[in-house]
Amino acid sequence: MDLTVAIAGVGNTGSMRAAPESITDLGARAAVEALRDAGQTTTPSVDAVYVANVYGGSVIGQRIMRQVGLTEIPIVNVENACASGSTALHEACWAVSSGRYRKVLVLGVEMLSSLGSGTLPLDEEDYEVRQGVTMPAVYAMRARRYMHDYGVTEKDLALVAVKNRRDGAKNADAWIREEVAVGDVLSSRMIADPLNLLQCCANTDAAAALVVTDVETARHSPETPVRVAGSALTSGRFTNKSRDMTWLDVSERAADRAYDMSDYGPSDIDVVELHNPFTIAELIYSEVLGFAEPGTGSDLVRDVLDGDNSHDVPAINPSGGLLAKGHPVGATGVAQVVEIVRQLRGQAGEGQIHRAMVGLTHNAGGGIWGYDSAAAGVHIMSVD
Amino acid sequence: MDLTVAIAGVGNTGSMRAAPESITDLGARAAVEALRDAGQTTTPSVDAVYVANVYGGSVIGQRIMRQVGLTEIPIVNVENACASGSTALHEACWAVSSGRYRKVLVLGVEMLSSLGSGTLPLDEEDYEVRQGVTMPAVYAMRARRYMHDYGVTEKDLALVAVKNRRDGAKNADAWIREEVAVGDVLSSRMIADPLNLLQCCANTDAAAALVVTDVETARHSPETPVRVAGSALTSGRFTNKSRDMTWLDVSERAADRAYDMSDYGPSDIDVVELHNPFTIAELIYSEVLGFAEPGTGSDLVRDVLDGDNSHDVPAINPSGGLLAKGHPVGATGVAQVVEIVRQLRGQAGEGQIHRAMVGLTHNAGGGIWGYDSAAAGVHIMSVD
Numbered sequence: 001m002d003l004t005v006a007i008a009g010v011g012n013t014g015s016m017r018a019a020p021e022s023i024t025d026l027g028a029r030a031a032v033e034a035l036r037d038a039g040q041t042t043t044p045s046v047d048a049v050y051v052a053n054v055y056g057g058s059v060i061g062q063r064i065m066r067q068v069g070l071t072e073i074p075i076v077n078v079e080n081a082c083a084s085g086s087t088a089l090h091e092a093c094w095a096v097s098s099g100r101y102r103k104v105l106v107l108g109v110e111m112l113s114s115l116g117s118g119t120l121p122l123d124e125e126d127y128e129v130r131q132g133v134t135m136p137a138v139y140a141m142r143a144r145r146y147m148h149d150y151g152v153t154e155k156d157l158a159l160v161a162v163k164n165r166r167d168g169a170k171n172a173d174a175w176i177r178e179e180v181a182v183g184d185v186l187s188s189r190m191i192a193d194p195l196n197l198l199q200c201c202a203n204t205d206a207a208a209a210l211v212v213t214d215v216e217t218a219r220h221s222p223e224t225p226v227r228v229a230g231s232a233l234t235s236g237r238f239t240n241k242s243r244d245m246t247w248l249d250v251s252e253r254a255a256d257r258a259y260d261m262s263d264y265g266p267s268d269i270d271v272v273e274l275h276n277p278f279t280i281a282e283l284i285y286s287e288v289l290g291f292a293e294p295g296t297g298s299d300l301v302r303d304v305l306d307g308d309n310s311h312d313v314p315a316i317n318p319s320g321g322l323l324a325k326g327h328p329v330g331a332t333g334v335a336q337v338v339e340i341v342r343q344l345r346g347q348a349g350e351g352q353i354h355r356a357m358v359g360l361t362h363n364a365g366g367g368i369w370g371y372d373s374a375a376a377g378v379h380i381m382s383v384d
Numbered sequence: 385m386d387l388t389v390a391i392a393g394v395g396n397t398g399s400m401r402a403a404p405e406s407i408t409d410l411g412a413r414a415a416v417e418a419l420r421d422a423g424q425t426t427t428p429s430v431d432a433v434y435v436a437n438v439y440g441g442s443v444i445g446q447r448i449m450r451q452v453g454l455t456e457i458p459i460v461n462v463e464n465a466c467a468s469g470s471t472a473l474h475e476a477c478w479a480v481s482s483g484r485y486r487k488v489l490v491l492g493v494e495m496l497s498s499l500g501s502g503t504l505p506l507d508e509e510d511y512e513v514r515q516g517v518t519m520p521a522v523y524a525m526r527a528r529r530y531m532h533d534y535g536v537t538e539k540d541l542a543l544v545a546v547k548n549r550r551d552g553a554k555n556a557d558a559w560i561r562e563e564v565a566v567g568d569v570l571s572s573r574m575i576a577d578p579l580n581l582l583q584c585c586a587n588t589d590a591a592a593a594l595v596v597t598d599v600e601t602a603r604h605s606p607e608t609p610v611r612v613a614g615s616a617l618t619s620g621r622f623t624n625k626s627r628d629m630t631w632l633d634v635s636e637r638a639a640d641r642a643y644d645m646s647d648y649g650p651s652d653i654d655v656v657e658l659h660n661p662f663t664i665a666e667l668i669y670s671e672v673l674g675f676a677e678p679g680t681g682s683d684l685v686r687d688v689l690d691g692d693n694s695h696d697v698p699a700i701n702p703s704g705g706l707l708a709k710g711h712p713v714g715a716t717g718v719a720q721v722v723e724i725v726r727q728l729r730g731q732a733g734e735g736q737i738h739r740a741m742v743g744l745t746h747n748a749g750g751g752i753w754g755y756d757s758a759a760a761g762v763h764i765m766s767v768d
Contacts, residue, residue, distance in 0.1 A: 001484060054442055058465045059750035059757050062619050066756035072620040072637060075759065076471055079461040081442045087460055091475070098482030100385060235446050236456040253456060366443035372450035373443050375459065 003261065005096045006218035006225040007381065008103075009038025009211035010338040014173035015325045018113035019205035023056050027064035027109035030207035030331075034105065035068070038211035039222045046211070047101035048074040050092045052084035052108040053330035055115060064107065082275070082365025083233075084108065085208070085333020086377025090233040092212045093379075102217055106210040108334030112203040136200055136278065138238075140192035143280035146246045147194070150295030152283070154194050158185035159301050160279035161198045161323055166305075168324020170350035173335070176202065176324050199279040204326025208335035226341045229358075230262030230380035238367045238374045246295075251275075251364050251376040252288045258378040259290075264358055266290030269314040269380070271343045271353045273336035274362040276321040286316055289362055289378075314360070315353045318343070333363035333377060344383045358382045387645065389480045390602035390609040391765065392487075393422025393595035394722040398557035399709045402497035403589035407440050411448035411493035411591045414715075418489065418593035419452070423606045430595070431485035432458040434476045436468035436492040437714035439499060448491065466659070466749025467617075468492065469592070469717020470761025474617040476596045477763075486601055492718030493591040501587065519661065520584055522622075524576035527664035530630045531578070534679030536667070538578050542569035543685050544663035545582045545707055550689075552708020554734035557719070560586065560708045583663040588710025592719035610725045613742075614646030614764035622751045622758045630679075635659075635748050635760040636672045642762040643674075648742055650674030653698040653764070655727045655737045657720035658746040660705040670700055673746055673762075698744070699737040702727070717747035717761060728767045742766045 011033025013019070019026045035044045049070060051061030061075045080087040085108035092104040146152060162182055168174040180198055188197040211221075218225035232254045239245045259265055266289065274289060276282035283297030291313050292300055300313055319325060319339040322332065340359035342348045348356075359381050367374025395417025397403070403410045419428045433454060435445030445459045464471040469492035476488040530536060546566055552558040564582055572581040595605075602609035616638045623629045643649055650673065658673060660666035667681030675697050676684050684697055703709060703723040706716065724743035726732045732740075743765050751758025 058438055058463065059759065062464075062750055062757035062759060065619070071756040072618055072634075074474070074617040075464070075619040076475060076617075077463040079442065079463060080446075080459070090458070091460060094482070094484050095478065098478070098484060100478050100482060233458040233460075234456055235449070235459040250456075366446050372455045373446035375443065375446060 003093055003097045003228055003231055004215050005093045005212055006215050006227045007210050007341050008213045008218040008221035008225055009034040010341045011037060011209040012173050012335055012338045013207045015175045015204045015206040015328055017175055019111060023109060023111040024064045024067055026111060026205065027107055027207045028067040030109070030209040031064065031068045031105060031107050034209035034211050037223060044069055046070060046073065046103045046105045048095065049105045049107065050088040051075065051077045052088035052334060053077060053110060054079055054081060054084055055110060055112065055329065061107065064109065070105065080365060080375040082329050083333060083363045083375040083377050084330045084365070086361065086363035086379060087233055087375065089210065089334065089337060089379060090231045090377055093228050093231040096212050096214055102214055104212045106212055106334060107207065108331035109207040110328040110330040111205045112328060113205050117203065136192040136195060139278040139280050140195045142245050142284065143194050145244060146280060146284065149246060152298055154186060155182055156298040157194060157199060157279045158182045159298065159305060160282050161185045163301050163304055164276065164317055164320045164323035167318050167351060168320020171319050171324065172349065174320045174324040175204065175326055195278055201277040201322040202326040204328040206328035206331040206335060208331050208338045210334060210337055224345045224383055226344050226381045226383055228379060229264060229382050230258035232257035232261065233377045235375050237372050246284060248284055248288050250374045251285060251362060254376040254378040255289050255362065258380050262380040264380055267312060268358050269360045270356040271315045271318060271340060271359045273317055273319060273321065273339050275364045276317060276323055277327050282317065282321065285362060291316065318351045318353055333361065336361040336363060337379060340381055344381060387477055387481045387612055387615055388599050389477050389596055390599050390611045391594050391725050392597045392602040392605035392609055393418040394725045395421060395593040396557050396719055396722045397591045399559045399588045399590040399712055401559060403495060407493060407495040408448045408451055410495060410589065411491055412451040414493070414591035414593040415448065415452045415489060415491050418595050421607060422595035428453055430454060430457065430487045430489045432479065433489045433491065434472040435459065435461045436472035436718060437461060437494060438463055438465060438468055439494060439496065439713070445491065448493065454489065464749060464759040466713050467717060467747045467759040467761050468714045470745065470747035470763060471617055471759065473594065473718065473721060473763060474615050474761055477612050477615040480596050480598055486598055488596045490594040490596055490718060491591065492715035494712040494714040495589045496587040496712060497589050520576040520579060523662040523664050524579045526629050526668065527578050529628060530664060530668065533630060536682055538570060539566055540682040541578060541583060541663045542566045543682065543689060544666050545569045547685050547688055548660065548701055548704045548707035551702050551735060552704020555703050555708065556733065558704045558708040559588065559710055579662055585661040585706040586710040588712040590712035590715040590719060592715050592722045594718060594721055608729045608767055610728050610765045610767055612763060613648060613766050614642035616641035616645065617761045619759050621756050630668060632668055632672050634758045635669060635746060638760040638762040639673050639746065642764050646764040648764055651696060652742050653744045654740040655699045655702060655724060655743045657701055657703060657705065657723050659748045660701060660707055661711050666701065666705065669746060673744070675700065702735045702737055717745065720745040720747060721763060724765055728765060
């Protein structure tokens with residue numbers, strides 16, 4: 001089935017260490033901004049709402065939408081761990097594309113400051129978690145294996161943070177806006193060897209929202225409509241049984257489906273926001289999404305830092321990614337799409353990529369280690 | 385848009401004070417039963433899964449499906465408080481009806497025993513909740529107003545519990561299977577005046593599952609397919625601004641939509657499972673769904689207990705409803721549908737309603753008091 005949907009409005013509170021408001025006010029702020037951006041300056045009106053959130057509690061979407069003034073419509077709260085945002089967008093895209101709704105609001109919202117500090121609470125039923133296999137530990141093990149297999153160094157990893165912090169410094173929606181040098185990264189506190197503090201994303205508060213409509217309706221919105229050409233969601237093991245832990249199978253499958261659906265391939269993509277909660281993740285996912293050969297992801301990072309744009313590769317995480325924006329779990333996948341929509345509209349400010357016409361977002365979550373409980377969502381968007 | 389979907393398989397663990405297994409084992413048990421019931425006796429295969437759960441934690445659906453052997457497909461966890469189950473089914477119905485999927489598994493699961501006893505944890509951001517307006521208190525106030533407006537007595541309320549406990553005693557899937565008399569109800573511990581303990585549903589563990597397919601695919605399943613003729617989900621205030629608290633507007637709107645969509649009206653319905661967490665809820669919802677005039681819901685209860693079936697009204701909660709089965713939040717709306725499917729197939733055992741051809745489920749949640757944060761789902765099902 002072909003998708004016939006577009007994004008007609010976007011809103012983003014930007015990420016913060018601790019939002020000054022309640023989670024309902026935070027979510028409402030992004031929602032109202034997206035509705036206004038789509039041209040709804042007076043009474044808001046959509047046919048349904050999908051809300052991505054993990055830690056905000058029951059009927060979070062209804063609690064926020066009553067403040068927005070959206071009621072008496074279907075409101076569905078979806079949860080897929082760190083991939084909740086792309087899940088909500090995926091559901092909205094298909095609901096609109098099938099003709100069920102004409103106009104849908106997608107909201108991602110999270111207020112991690114209310115949970116205190118430290119790594120995210122994980123399910124203690126998982127025996128790996130009980131043994132200390134938290135997310136930083138999982139990615140640290142992937143990093144060690146990757147370094148061993150491909151001769152990549154600690155400095156190569158640190159450069160991923162340097163690049164993202166450099167780009168994040170130009171992004172008004174990022175909360176960590178200071179550039180860092182390799183030495184700063186490597187001398188920061190060790191979290192899970194080889195990942196230092198500056199190689200790990202921060203817990204963050206944020207909300208981001210999208211107005212998704214059919215292509216025809218989007219034509220009447222004030223801003224350039226951004227077509228959603230591919231929307232894929234899948235589940236499964238993070239790692240494939242036939243490869244090692246440096247290849248993240250669930251994301252590859254989501255990307256393959258989104259590419260197939262969109263008729264675009266990796267070489268058509270101009271700009272990417274991929275899921276980089278840790279430095280190693282950006283290297284691996286650059287490869288999994290088809291932008292570099294296995295083991296060569298750090299070449300892309302070095303080229304960017306060296307100003308070498310002679311290779312035909314997309315700009316990866318020009319927003320600074322999760323390493324600069326933090327990772328507001330339910331909001332992350334939606335905020336990525338906001339960044340890409342702004343790139344494709346030419347509204348990305350200092351971080352604008354020249355002539356960006358086709359963009360991709362990649363969002364992955366769940367699934368500690370060998371368990372089949374991961375989720376990944378990939379969206380491909382374009383402007384004519 | 386017309387719905388063209390059917391339910392081809394059902395599974396139900398039945399409700400328990402405390403399940404002897406983990407929440408993942410509990411959910412897997414219902415899922416496997418539904419898949420087998422739909423004829424999938426060897427390797428299970430569906431195109432997507434929607435999982436309704438409130439308190440089980442992140443990626444609960446993925447954690448359960450890895451045990452079932454369903455992976456590498458979209459798995460979406462949905463949450464709408466007590467209406468989560470009908471929300472998951474609603475999403476599944478439209479996803480199948482639009483041609484996006486051919487076969488979808490819907491699972492509702494909850495393990496309230498893990499939370500300890502007492503009323504459900506509610507959002508303390510709601511100032512009403514902080515003032516003690518928990519769910520029993522809300523329904524108690526509705527009951528007092530209803531008694532005042534319509535001259536209904538404490539005994540009338542108690543009879544609702546007597547009827548449901550009588551019917552629940554015949555239901556192998558209910559965990560409270562002892563009949564009670566009016567005196568037992570009225571002498572039980574007061575929870576929120578006028579609602580005694582036996583007028584309130586119990587916290588419960590359970591899982592229930594459905595296999596939803598297009599109508600054509602359902603024809604090849606071993607059991608009689610049950611068509612879903614109407615599926616409506618909405619949100620808003622529990623009570624309408626223009627009426628008092630004895631009329632629950634959000635449920636009326638969901639019912640109106642489901643009736644419209646299905647071309648059935650209240651007089652066509654043979655059997656109903658409606659959301660009765662408290663005795664008063666059954667009276668009010670019988671009226672809101674169109675089976676009795678306002679203030680006359682208790683006449684239906686008395687007729688049932690007197691064996692008077694001279695009136696053209698459906699059988700209401702022949703399973704014993706939430707008062708006998710308890711209320712396993714995320715599972716409730718799915719278990720209601722399992723009960724109706726079994727009625728329409730003629731497999732409801734001792735509780736079978738003679739010649740049941742059209743059934744309705746009603747599921748409501750969220751929304752303390754005046755807030756616009758309620759959700760309600762209504763489904764209408766039929767066999768030829």
